Amino acid sequence: MLKFTAEHEWLKIENGVATVGITAHAAEQLGDLVFVELPEVGANFSKGDDAATVESVKAASEVYCPLDGEITEVNEAITADPALVNSEPQGAGWFFKLKLANAADADALLDEAAYKELIA
């Protein structure tokens, strides 16, 4: 199941675990990333908490936790090479995996069509 947030994150949800990243639209708006800070594995977040930080040459931006849950894995490849987020935002440039506190919460997120309408 692929879901999106109005804050330009995508979630690929399998068995109650969401792989989370930022959308191609967000990556393009941010420009070339030079730094990514990821959360600690095991950290618990509520929806809307600052979960990660991305920085371009110009500015720092927060990546919000899209739903309540616990971080089970982070993608160290993007801290080593932040440019991966720009080149493959919805693939190899994923940020973290989130074990959802309530899998049903995802139902309220945007589907791909609704997200595309949002950024149109």
Place this chain on the structure above:
Amino acid sequence: MDDTSALRQTPLHALHLSLGARMVPFAGYDMPVQYPAGVMKEHLHTRACAGLFDVSHMGQVIVRARSGNNTDAALALEKLVPVDVAGLKEDRQRYSLLTDENGTILDDLMIANRGDHFFIVVNAGCKDADFAHLQKNLSDTCDVTMLDDRALVALQGPHAQAVLAELWADVAEMKFMDVREVSLHDVPCLVSRSGYSGEDGFEISIPAADAVDIVNRLLEHPDVMPIGLGARDSLRLEAGLCLYGNDIDTTTSPVEAALEWAIQKVRRNGGARAGGFPGADRILSELENGAARRRVGLRPEGKAPVRAHAKLYADAEGREEIGEVTSGGFGPSVESPVAMGYVPTKISAPGTQVYAEVRGKYLPVTVAALPFITPTYKR
């Protein structure tokens, strides 16, 4: 900030849009922050080849002595700036500072001796206040005119000379800070060999009506890429150059800002025209005795950029606050974060370790010599 209706536009505004620029409000103008290439490529291209910047939002001012004697204009200007204006030779320009009675900085600016007048370029955000300040203080002896009908562009980078040579064969004769009035494709332009990137390059004042034509001719050259304000900022930061409003303002003195080099001997104690500018007591005293704090380069040890307004501490626990970062970001050419800020002079030596607070953490930062890159000015 969606309402851009009140923003002013430069003569190149439509060209920016046609080039696909992302526009942002800056100093009351709708300006390109980046083009489709993006800040990183624009920055690196400027250091490798040549970049073209629209800086038409900056103020272009003429000061002309009513006596007809340019020395009178020079001496009048010296009442407002701590630099040697009367000694500035014809067709030369010099970095300068407008100071206030507190010995702090109202603006930084370029002053060029054009023989029968002085040509001055001031920051966009200060230009109305500067113009009023110049008029108020100079109008008994000088005519002060804001040139509203001219564009200003900067062509910066190691290929800038070769690019400009295609429009003007004799460009190679110019040295750093020379100023010439030249005809570029039959358009009278004022060219100075200067800039704000740390690279060799030129700033070109063009009649507004001809600006698009001249800029298109420069952009036709395969080595030239249009560059937005984003890369302009990262370029100047690597070059250790101050941004007015960030690194210098009415809370900083020239000595605190490490701009002693801008104040020539003739205006210092013992000089033939010592003092006589606003705040001279403090500035002359600090030139001799130093100031309590100093602008320095800062190199974060990790990969996280440390940005403007980050607090600086002497210790890794955030107990003793010692200053603040005034500019900071990622330096694409040095391939690491770079910053500038103010620290107590007693701990301003390069190599000193301090700590910057970023998102609740205290990151080690080393005081570093400025600039971060080696400038390539053609002296």
